[in-house]
Amino acid sequence: MEGLDQVQQLLQKYWAVLVLGSLLARLLYNKYGQNLNSIPGPFLAGLTDIWRFWNTCFATAHDTHIWLHRKTNSHFVRLGPRTISVSDTTLIPTIYGIKSGFGKSDYFVPAMMPFQGSFTPGLFAALDEDYHARLKKPINSAYSMSTMVEFEPLVDATTALLMSKLDNFAASGTSFDFGVWLQMYAFDVLGEIQFSRKLGFLESGKDVSGIMADIRGKISYAGCVGQIPFLDRVLTKNSLFLKLVPTHPIVTFTLDRMEERAVVRAQGGAQKRDFLTRAIEAQAKYPDIVTDRAIVLYSADNVAAGSDTTGIALRSIFYYLLKSPACMLKLVAEIDWADRAGQLSEFVTWQQSNKLPYLQACIKEALRMHPPVGLLIERCVHGGIFLGGNYFPEGTIVGMNPWVTARDKSVFGADADLFRPERWLEASQEQLIAMERANLVFGHGKRACIGRNISMLEISKLVPQLLRHYTLSFVRPEQEWKVHGGWFVWQTGFEAFISKGVWKDDSQIFSI
Ligand code: HEM
Incomplete structure (x- = not known):
């Protein structure tokens, strides 16, 4: 007893010393006990994930990652006790390829959306590869190239609405936030493709039901908390939490559309071949997998991602x-030439757009300069592996940031930080292969973006369509946008004037 x-x-007497001692021991173990201490990186990053949490929430992580790889002149940078940023683009197939044994890390768990009292992973957040493969198979064809052509009229309907709104700004001569209208356009297109119904942003000029703000909040949360996934559990x-936040507005919107569709089907009404119709068809074929819950997951994932x-x-x-x-001038000339040659229909089709090489080079180059995803696309090492002469033990998180690979000077040249679409047209075959390989904008391999075709469809059609009809200029010529880092690298402050009419060299109107 004594x-x-x-x-x-x-x-x-000594509890404080004990607590501090254990904490110190844990930090030292983090730094020196993971067999990763030979990898360069910020000192604090080796001690705790709080460093990368901080850098993601309160800084522009993509800039930090580029800077660290350049400063250390290393293909491997330690961003956390067990997290390594990799920049060697030849390793993309090893880490992300179809045959890669690496799985998604817990980073993706906070992205799950709750509804009807629980969280279920959709395609994006699924960690279990077998579950993912089962979920993906029934719906894969809805994202195929051939389906895209059928989606074109749905995109055109939204483009017509956007153009009617732009006409109003042109007529009034007032400045407007072009960036916000492009975002509302992208949301409404997905509403059309998903449910043959716009989400209502362009019509109202507002964030209906707070869907955009909610998704933004969710993505920001997932990006930050994903750096310390344990926090998400708490x-x-x-x-x-489920009581306080039972679901998200986009899930409610989806459930409403599903109910409407059920009524239409019960009454034998005609249904458009949108994504929801395809998901319902998939349900008939794979009833065990494509449950109503799975349809909600597919749809919410699509809109959020x-x-x-x-x-x-x-x-x-x-x-x-x-x-x-100078690039704008060249591009407008290319589109104008195609227009005059009768090669463009009322709404530029995807096929027509793909025949405009300078346009495609501009799209690739802008995506290279500013990939929408700005954090590591994390994967978890299974069983330990040697990469670039370094051994990474089981459980190490490795990943590449699309911004880092896109700015690799050994791939894109000394001018990698400059917007120069010509690089895609001048490159040798060998260089082009290396440049394409370094392109992680849509990810790579078995978990690459399933919606890539949808996105490219929208972009390839809208850009030439607007360039044919409008003149756009910054409100202030020296204007810079503001870039916000995170999983999605948002930009704000794209204020513009717009007027009708195509760019004319002699008029000195700078236009699109
Ligand atoms: C410019 C537009 C887009 C970019 C930059 C983008 C980027 C990405 C990236 C990098 C991934 C891979 C994540 C990983 O490997 O861990 C991904 C996955 C995904 N994206 Fe996209 N995406 C875009 C548009 C879309 C669209 C339009 C949709 C749907 C309509 C979509 C739906 C998805 C889904 C469902 C996944 C998960 C795929 C899976 O794991 O099987 N994305 N996206």
């Missing part, structure tokens, strides 16, 4: 073109 009392007294994966990203991409294309008048 011994116990002594221990108790010692604990009471913060949201509990019954109190595909709207802001496409909005960001559209903004980048117009912004970089406005900043580079």
Whole structure:
């Protein structure tokens, strides 16, 4: 008893020392006990994930990652006790390829959306590859190239609405936030493709039901908390959270559309071949997998993963073109030539757009300059592996940031930080292969973006369509947008004037 009392007294006296000692031991173990200490990186990053959490929430992480790789002149940079940023683009197939044994890390778990009392991973957040493959198979064809052609009229309907709104700005001569309208366009297109119904942003000029703000909040949360996924278990994966935040507005919107569709089907009404119809068809074929819950997951994933990203991409294309008048001039000339030659229909089709090489080079280059995803696309090492002469033990998180690979000077040249679409047209075959390989904008391999075709469809059609009809200029010529880092690298402050009419060299109107 006496011994116990002594221990108790010692604990009471020295508890602070013990707590601090354990903490210190943990930090030292983090730094030196992971077999990763030979990898360069910020000192604090080796001690705790709080460094990368901080850098993601309160800085522009993509800039930090580029800077660190350049400063250390290393293909491997330690961003956390067990997290390594990789920049060697020849390793992309090893880390992300179809045959890669690496799985998604817990980073993706905070992206799950709750509804009907629980969280279920959709395609994006699924960590279990077998589950992912089962979920993907029934719906894969809805994202195929051949399906895209059938989606074209749905995109055109939204483009017509956007153009009617732009006409109003042109007539009034007032400035407007072009970036916001492009984002609303991207959201409404997905509404059309998903449910043959716009989400209502362009019509109202507002964020209906707070869907955009909610998704933005969710993505920001997932990007930050994903740096310390354990936090998510405490913060949201509990019954109190589910009571407070039972679901997200986009899920409610999806459920409403599903109910409407059920009524139409019961009445034998005609249904458009949109994404929802295809998902319902898939349900008939794979009833065990494509449950109603799975349809909600597919749809919510699409809107969350595909709207802001496409909005960001559209903004980048117009912004970089406005900043580079010589490129704009060339591009408008290419489109004008095709127009005069009768090669463009009332709404530019995807096929027509793909025949405009300078346009395609501008799109690639703007996406390279500003990939919408700006954090590591994390993967977890299974069983340990040697990469670039370094051994990464089981459980190490490795990943590449699309911004880092896109700015690799050994691939894109000394001018990698410049917007120069010509690089895609001048490159040798060998260089082009290396440049394409370094392109992680849509990810790579078995978990690459399933919606890439949808996004490219929207972008390829809208850019030439607007360039044919409007003249756009910055409100202030020296204007710079503001870039916000995170999983999605949003831009704000793209204020513009617009007028009708095509760019004319002699008129000195700078236009699109
Ligand atoms: C410019 C636009 C887009 C960009 C930059 C983009 C980027 C990405 C990236 C990098 C990934 C891979 C994540 C990983 O490997 O861990 C991804 C996955 C995904 N994206 Fe996209 N995306 C875009 C548009 C879209 C669109 C339009 C949709 C749907 C309509 C979509 C739906 C998805 C889904 C469902 C996944 C998960 C795929 C899977 O794991 O099987 N994305 N996206």
